[in-house]
Amino acid sequence: MIIKSLDPRVNRSLIDQEKEFQPLESLDQFETYEVFHQKKRGTQHQHVGIVHAPNHELAMMFAKEQYSRRGQCVNLWVVKTSDVFVTDYDDADIFETTPEKKHRDPESYKVMDRIQAFKQKQNA
Amino acid sequence: MEYTEVHVMAVKELLYKMADDQLILGHRNSEWTGLGPVLEEDIAFSSMAQDKIGQAHALYQILHELGEGEPDTVAFMRNAEQFHCCHLVEIPIGEYDFSLMRHFLFDRAEQLRFELLSQSSFEPLAQVARKFKGEVKYHVMHADSWVKLLGTGNEESHARMQEALNQAFPLALGIFEAGPYEEALKEAGIFEGELHLRNLWLEAIKPVLHAAHLTLPAAANDALASGGRYGKHTAYLQPLLDEMTEVFRIDPAAEW
Numbered sequence: 001m002i003i004k005s006l007d008p009r010v011n012r013s014l015i016d017q018e019k020e021f022q023p024l025e026s027l028d029q030f031e032t033y034e035v036f037h038q039k040k041r042g043t044q045h046q047h048v049g050i051v052h053a054p055n056h057e058l059a060m061m062f063a064k065e066q067y068s069r070r071g072q073c074v075n076l077w078v079v080k081t082s083d084v085f086v087t088d089y090d091d092a093d094i095f096e097t098t099p100e101k102k103h104r105d106p107e108s109y110k111v112m113d114r115i116q117a118f119k120q121k122q123n124a
Numbered sequence: 125m126e127y128t129e130v131h132v133m134a135v136k137e138l139l140y141k142m143a144d145d146q147l148i149l150g151h152r153n154s155e156w157t158g159l160g161p162v163l164e165e166d167i168a169f170s171s172m173a174q175d176k177i178g179q180a181h182a183l184y185q186i187l188h189e190l191g192e193g194e195p196d197t198v199a200f201m202r203n204a205e206q207f208h209c210c211h212l213v214e215i216p217i218g219e220y221d222f223s224l225m226r227h228f229l230f231d232r233a234e235q236l237r238f239e240l241l242s243q244s245s246f247e248p249l250a251q252v253a254r255k256f257k258g259e260v261k262y263h264v265m266h267a268d269s270w271v272k273l274l275g276t277g278n279e280e281s282h283a284r285m286q287e288a289l290n291q292a293f294p295l296a297l298g299i300f301e302a303g304p305y306e307e308a309l310k311e312a313g314i315f316e317g318e319l320h321l322r323n324l325w326l327e328a329i330k331p332v333l334h335a336a337h338l339t340l341p342a343a344a345n346d347a348l349a350s351g352g353r354y355g356k357h358t359a360y361l362q363p364l365l366d367e368m369t370e371v372f373r374i375d376p377a378a379e380w
Contacts, residue, residue, distance in 0.1 A: 008367055009155050009157075009158070009159060010159075012155075013159055030162065051164050052162060052163070052164055053164065054273060055269075055273060057269045057273070058269050058270070058273065061168060061262075061265060061266045061269055062164035062165070062167075062168055064168075064262060065164070065167050065168040065171050066164060066167060066168075069167075069171055
């Protein structure tokens, strides 16, 4: 039996309803690539998600439509997910005492920059 | 130089065939939405189909400024014999290999056409051509990537792409069917003509097909795929129009 639909595209494609669903073999899929985009030149690239793709070239093509179709973008990076090395969540304790080390925070510098910028603006 | 009445008619003819090609191919390619081979490709292909409709809209808008009907009316209220599109864009989507090959052959031609037109003496068209430069560049990058990958993928993908090329190439030659105003377009510096474009196109697609290990079929008889520019279409166009315009025709005056 063929699926009847209100969508003419579905009718045209003659999808057989009785046909048994065959799950794909594992790894019978494109690899994933991590996508990073840059909103403005000089700013940091930000991780925005993944795409499945057969190679770097098409990963780039897909990334462009998935992640820069809306909003500003001037540059993209794609990296094979398998090329990204990650820490183990079991080792998350290596970060545990970090929040106590406030003396390492560079935040005051950032504030100084903003204060200086503000002062300059006032004087301008 | 001052445009005469013939030049205005020539510009209109050029705009109609370009816009109709984009509208019909945009509609055809949108038929893959939701049925594309993988999610990412579905989104990319749908988005490009939408780009095509947007490009058509910009050109219908210029036509409107030259005294033709509203873009929606022009797009949705004409019958097949009033369309100027080439046969290539009318053919059903077929399998994905055919749709990709058509996308490659058409967009390569469109990119070169826009490049030529960005220097056109008819400024509104030159502006549109410059505006869509990046958009069309992406379409070509996308098409080239797939053609090269599948042409060199495995035996099946190669055979499919070669077959798609054999099928689509003679049709694609119909893109360059000479219009009735080739000379007028040339003398007024509006457009350098279909023959010139066709030669540029052949030079542009050859290295990509070579890299894809695909062979250009022997030059087919152009007459096979011509007539579209003069309102003679394949049997596939009218059903497409019936489907595309179904909702609009229920109430053409409705505010959307």
